[in-house]
Amino acid sequence: MSSRNLIASIPVVTRLYCPKGLAMDLIKNSDTDDPSTNSNYELLNSAYVWQNGNVTNVEEDLEKGGSGYKSEEFSDQSTMNFLFFFYDAFKAEGDEQINLFLQIYEEYNELSQTYFKQSRWPAPEVVSHYFSNQDSHHLFLVLYKELYYRHIHTSFEPTFQERLSSFENYCNFFHCILSSKEAIKLELPHAWLWDIIDEFLYQFRSFSRRSKELNLDQDGTTCTSLSPQQWNVHIVLNVLHSLVEKSNINAQLQAYREGQDHQHVEAVAGGCGSLMLYKMLGYFSLIGLCRVHCLLGDYHQALNLLENVEINRKISAINSLLVLSLQLSS
Template sequence: MQNNNNNRKGGNKQQQGGNNNQQRQGGNKNANYNKQQGGQQGGNQQGGNQQKGRKIPTNVESFPITLTPAQVQQHQQYQQSMQNNQSGQFQSSYLPPAQQLFTPVINYFVNFFTNFKSQSHSDILVSYDNFFKSCETYYSNCALPTIDVFLAVLGDKYEDTFTDRFFVLLYREIYYRYYFALVSQPNIGICVESWRNYSAIFDTLLEAATPNEVEIDLPNAWLWDIVDEFVYQYHTFAKFKLKKVDVDQLTEIWDTTSVIRYLYLIIKKSQIFSANSSRFENATDDFCSHPVYKMLGYYSVISLVRVQCLLGDYTLALKTLELIDMGKKAMYTYVTACHITLYYYLGFAYLMSRKYNEATKALNTILVSVASKTKSQNFQSDHNEKKIDKMYALLAICQALYPNKIDENVNNTLKEKFGDKLLKLQKGDISVYEELYSYSSPRCINAVNPHLSGHSSNALDAHRLQMALFLEEVKQQSLLTTIRSYITLYSTISIQKLAGLLQIDPEELRIKLTCYKHKNVNVLGKGETKYHNQVDIDFYIDQDMIHIDNRLYAKETDSFINSILKFEGSLTPQYNWM
């Protein structure tokens, strides 16, 4: 969670926000209970919620919370299942409700609400962080107190204005986000409630006739967290539907069409691609002049790319990314988690599109950037570190399929993390490819309900399908790396001789060479439509002879010769005649 660089009322706060956001990124996912860690906790809980939490400080005043009849009934069922050692149904779907309200949490919440109404970015940011940290301390094994509990505490401070009502929606979003972080598969009721709350947030913003009706201005990090969590919960529910048939009737809850529709509507409402703006980052008309709409629209584009990758539509994902300015000072750099997420899915989309050269460049760029920031600011959370490890795994796959020059520090780290696996990858070990792909790739999902008559859920598992397609591609290229290593040694070689070295049939080698040419010719970059040879070594076959053109060595030779001629000219003696 980072500060907003787009304060509507002053450029100074914009700059301040950009500086503050980097400093506090480290606390973001810890306060947010990072999703991966939360999922693991849910699976390791005894009864879903007996993981070791932080010890609550002693001598802290607290007040009992009156539970609703539904909460009491569900909690009794949970306790009974724990006593009978039948905690399976609660293993990863239920969090006990909060039963106490602690004085420090009350103070942080009241301060949070007060600063939200003041619309001071720096104050909102501090309160946002402090409230989450207090929740980590006092509610590590249960859900947060509901908004009704806190509204009773606020009393007359709650004035039922637009700002106050919108804060209630945002707190509920935080409540469900916290719930999803602590359990791996929240129950259907929580999923439905969270969807309806997101719908209320987005509908409120979409129904505004003018920007002035929306009297709020949130930090960039909070806006990113909202959109990022929206897609995360959709992804979680989609995986949940793969295992449950009894959710078929919930066609409009976390439906793919509905999720994409909201993202498109937010982008359209933000007017960041208006005809009057050649670069939407600099647009100042209508809703685009409002920082909440502007940044939500921008982050929705990145989240849309994520959804398209999860659905396996990598071509559309790369096409969508053409809308994003990939410069060093682009808006995605304001929030570190957004920066990492964007390049992770960019690299994955390139990899699955067989654009290994582009994938390597993208992954190398973000890993260099992250390494430099880590040394100076130490902003990374556990979530970001895990995503970075996944990008190194993707880079290892790219380097095995298409070796390319990368940053020296990145290369050293890559060898430290996956040095032993790199050798196996280069030898074409399919099991290692499968292992790294399973670890590093996002879990793809189906766009529609997978439960069709006559098919099992495993047969229609999108993640298994994408892995099978990837591994089939790897098998087709299994001999290409070896062929490349041989042809780099020659300028001409006969098919018979190369086939002897490879110990395969000459006709089979001719097929492999054709495959080699095909696999390494692809569309270059995001916006170009012409095909380009990615490799630094090209060749053609004339009768039974292979003629090799080593472009890499040719470039180095030309550069060396030009340098010699240049220095020869500078060493020519000059005589000054008097």
């Protein structure tokens, strides 16, 4: 699906790993030949993946140049282990899943510092090859791409195409969240959810500045004219507003301010807003909207968006931290 179709499918609200070194070992029993449906499907210290009806050893496949991919794509065994564990986390639920994703997010940051200071993570098409027939393939790949392009923006100068590909991937992610008939039951850590919104806005600003600097591409065509829908401010605003509306976060915050009990807040939240994924994305989108309107110079609207956020309490906490830091430094 093209980014334009993805954008059109989002409801319009406004115009304006376990310990390191683990990988998946597919253990089959007599009941089924598909390890992914087996109750004995466990995490062990090896590198196998269920692919096209066969158990494939990824290390051997890479060494032999299987499927056209070179072993250099995976700089270390830890990278493969990380990817297998990342995918397997989608099979967990509730607190178990959020704990797994918290470990994965921490591991991603550590591996980025250890192995990918001077190089990119494995390309998404390489990673996709080994999980192409899995049920959770799409969402797994979307989240992997989010980390992949974020690392590029953090550590390198992204190409124009990489900036556009990152935008399209964000559209894919928000499309999954906003357009699903049923609420997505995905438990991501709050820090990861915040970083998704924060990085989405950072890349929007970065693209806006960069597209002004790059007047012409190699073909002599104006860069911005190639993709008028990509990183458009109205699309960014629409996504953030849609997340706020989907989560009913304003109604929830108002109920909290009025001192309503938990049952009332849950009733106000609705089916999606009661899930932490939607609730926190909605809350962080409020902050994101405030930031965007400040960039646009509309400070009045920026303050209006925070009407239900208890700013005084947060300012008090920030002031306390500043006082404490001054005392420690003196």
